[in-house]
Amino acid sequence: MSVTTGEVPPGEVSTLAFKKRFMKRLIxxxxxGMLLDGYILGIVGPVxxxxxxxxAITPAVEGLIAAAALIGIGVGSPIGGWAGDxxxxxxxxxxxxxLFSVASAMQFFVHSAALLLVVRLLMGIAIGMEYSVGWPMLAEFAPVRIRGALLAATNIAWYGGFLLAYILxxxxxxQTHLSWKFILGTSTFLAVALLLGRLGMPESPRWLWNQGRxxxxxxxxxxxxxxxxxxxMEHSEVRKGTFSQLFATKQARRATVFVSGFWFCVVAPYFAIATFAVTVLKQYGMDGPAGSIGLSALALAGVITCAYLVDKVGRRTLAVPSSWLAFIMLALIGFWTxxxxxxxxxxFFGYSFVNGVGGTLTGIFPGEMFPTEIRGVGTGFAAAISRVGAAAGTFLLPIAMVSLGASVSMLIAAGVALVGAxxxxxxxxETKGLSLAEAAKNFSH
Incomplete structure (x- = not known):
C-alpha cells in the first residue's frame, strides 16, 4: 500500500520548472522589443x-528625423501584422x-541627415513588425489571470527604455567624449542580445490551431x-483572416475604431511633448534635463500602476478616468498662460503619469479584442494609425511652438486628448478575466 505524501513527483517538478523558465524567457x-522602441525614441532627445x-539641419528636418522611426512603425506594423497572420x-x-540589428548598427556610420533619416526609418519598420507580432504572441501565450499584467509589462519596458535612454x-x-553617432548606435548592443535570446522559441499554439495544425x-x-x-482554443473554429474583417460588422467597426483611435489619441501628444521636452519646458521657464527626466519617470510610474491594477480593477475602469484627466491637465496648461x-x-508631471496609464492599455486592448485569425493585422493596423499620430505630433510640434506658441500648441494637444477621452x-x-475567445466574441457579434 502506497502512502500519499502530497509531494509532486520529481519528473513533474522538473516539467513545471521548465515551463516557468520558458515563460520568463518569453516575457x-x-x-x-518594446524596450528597444522606447530606447531609440528616448535617445534622440539628449543628442x-x-x-x-x-x-546643419533645419527645424523641419529635425522634426522629420525625430519622427522617422514613428513613420517606419506606421509602415512596418501593418506589413508585419499581415505576414504574422x-x-x-x-x-x-x-x-x-x-532587420533592427542591421539598421541600428548603421547609425555608427551616418554622415548626412538623409542617411540618418533612412536608417531611422528602417529601424521603425522593424519595430512596427515587432508591435504586430510581439503583443499578439504574448497575448496568445499568457495565462488569463495575469494576461493584462504581462501585456502591461511591455509598456513598462517601453517607458523604461525611453527613460534609460534619456538618462544615459x-x-x-x-560628461563624455562619445559622439552622437555612437550614442544613437548603442541600441545595437541590446538588439543583438535579443536576437540571440530568441533563437529556438516555439510558434504560437493558437496561431497553429487556427491554421488547422x-x-x-x-x-x-x-x-x-x-x-x-x-x-x-480547442473550441475555436479554424478561420481564415482577412483585413476586411476589421470593418465587416458594426461591432467589428466599433472595436477597430476604438483600438486604433484611442491609441492615436494617447500617443500623439505624449510623443511630441516627451521627444522635445527640453524645448517645451524651456518655454515655461524650466531649463535643464531634470524636468524632462521627471516626465519620463512619472510616465513609467503610471505604467507600473496600471500593470499592478489592470487585472484587479479592469481595463475600462482605468481607461476612462485616465483619459479625462490627461485632457484636463493639457487644457489647463494651454489656457492658464x-x-x-x-x-x-x-x-506636466500629472499628465505624464495618467498618460502612462492610458498608454499601457493601448498595448492590452488589441491583443484581447481582435480574434486569432486577425490579431496580427488588427494590431498592426491600430499601431500604424497610432504612429501616424505620433509622427505627426513629433514632426509638427517644433514648428507649432515657433509659429503658434506654447499655449496654442498645448491646446491642440488637449483637443487630441479630448477625442481619446x-x-x-x-x-x-471590459475584458478583465475573459479568455481570448470570450474577449473576441464581441468583435463579430
Whole structure:
C-alpha cells in the first residue's frame, strides 16, 4: 500500500520548472522589443542639439528625423501584422529583430541627415513588425489571470527604455567624449542580445490551431504551457483572416475604431511633448534635463500602476478616468498662460503619469479584442494609425511652438486628448478575466 505524501513527483517538478523558465524567457525577449522602441525614441532627445548642429539641419528636418522611426512603425506594423497572420508569429519574430540589428548598427556610420533619416526609418519598420507580432504572441501565450499584467509589462519596458535612454544619453553627451553617432548606435548592443535570446522559441499554439495544425498546437501547449489555460482554443473554429474583417460588422467597426483611435489619441501628444521636452519646458521657464527626466519617470510610474491594477480593477475602469484627466491637465496648461512655472511642471508631471496609464492599455486592448485569425493585422493596423499620430505630433510640434506658441500648441494637444477621452467613455470594453475567445466574441457579434 502506497502512502500519499502530497509531494509532486520529481519528473513533474522538473516539467513545471521548465515551463516557468520558458515563460520568463518569453516575457524577456518579447518585452525587450518594446524596450528597444522606447530606447531609440528616448535617445534622440539628449543628442538632438549636437546632432542638429553637426549636420546643419533645419527645424523641419529635425522634426522629420525625430519622427522617422514613428513613420517606419506606421509602415512596418501593418506589413508585419499581415505576414504574422499568414506565415506565423515565429518567423516575423526573428526577421524584425534581425532587420533592427542591421539598421541600428548603421547609425555608427551616418554622415548626412538623409542617411540618418533612412536608417531611422528602417529601424521603425522593424519595430512596427515587432508591435504586430510581439503583443499578439504574448497575448496568445499568457495565462488569463495575469494576461493584462504581462501585456502591461511591455509598456513598462517601453517607458523604461525611453527613460534609460534619456538618462544615459544625457550623461554620455554632457560628461563624455562619445559622439552622437555612437550614442544613437548603442541600441545595437541590446538588439543583438535579443536576437540571440530568441533563437529556438516555439510558434504560437493558437496561431497553429487556427491554421488547422492542431497536433502541433497541442504538442507545444503540453510542452511549454499549462494545458487548462488553452481549453478555449480547442473550441475555436479554424478561420481564415482577412483585413476586411476589421470593418465587416458594426461591432467589428466599433472595436477597430476604438483600438486604433484611442491609441492615436494617447500617443500623439505624449510623443511630441516627451521627444522635445527640453524645448517645451524651456518655454515655461524650466531649463535643464531634470524636468524632462521627471516626465519620463512619472510616465513609467503610471505604467507600473496600471500593470499592478489592470487585472484587479479592469481595463475600462482605468481607461476612462485616465483619459479625462490627461485632457484636463493639457487644457489647463494651454489656457492658464500666466501659471507659475511650478504649477505648470506639476501639471506636466500629472499628465505624464495618467498618460502612462492610458498608454499601457493601448498595448492590452488589441491583443484581447481582435480574434486569432486577425490579431496580427488588427494590431498592426491600430499601431500604424497610432504612429501616424505620433509622427505627426513629433514632426509638427517644433514648428507649432515657433509659429503658434506654447499655449496654442498645448491646446491642440488637449483637443487630441479630448477625442481619446470620448472614445474611452463610449467604446472601451471590459475584458478583465475573459479568455481570448470570450474577449473576441464581441468583435463579430
Amino acid at each position: 524577456v525577449v518579447l518585452i525587450g 538632438n542639439e549636437t546632432m542638429t548642429a553637426d549636420l 499568414k506565415w506565423g508569429r515565429k518567423p516575423l519574430f526573428m526577421v524584425d529583430i534581425a 544619453g544625457t550623461i554620455w553627451i554632457t 492542431k497536433d502541433e498546437a497541442i504538442a507545444i501547449v503540453n510542452k511549454y504551457m499549462d494545458p487548462p489555460e488553452f481549453s478555449d 500666466g501659471a507659475p512655472a511650478m504649477i505648470v511642471l506639476v501639471l 470620448l472614445l474611452a467613455q463610449f467604446l472601451a470594453p
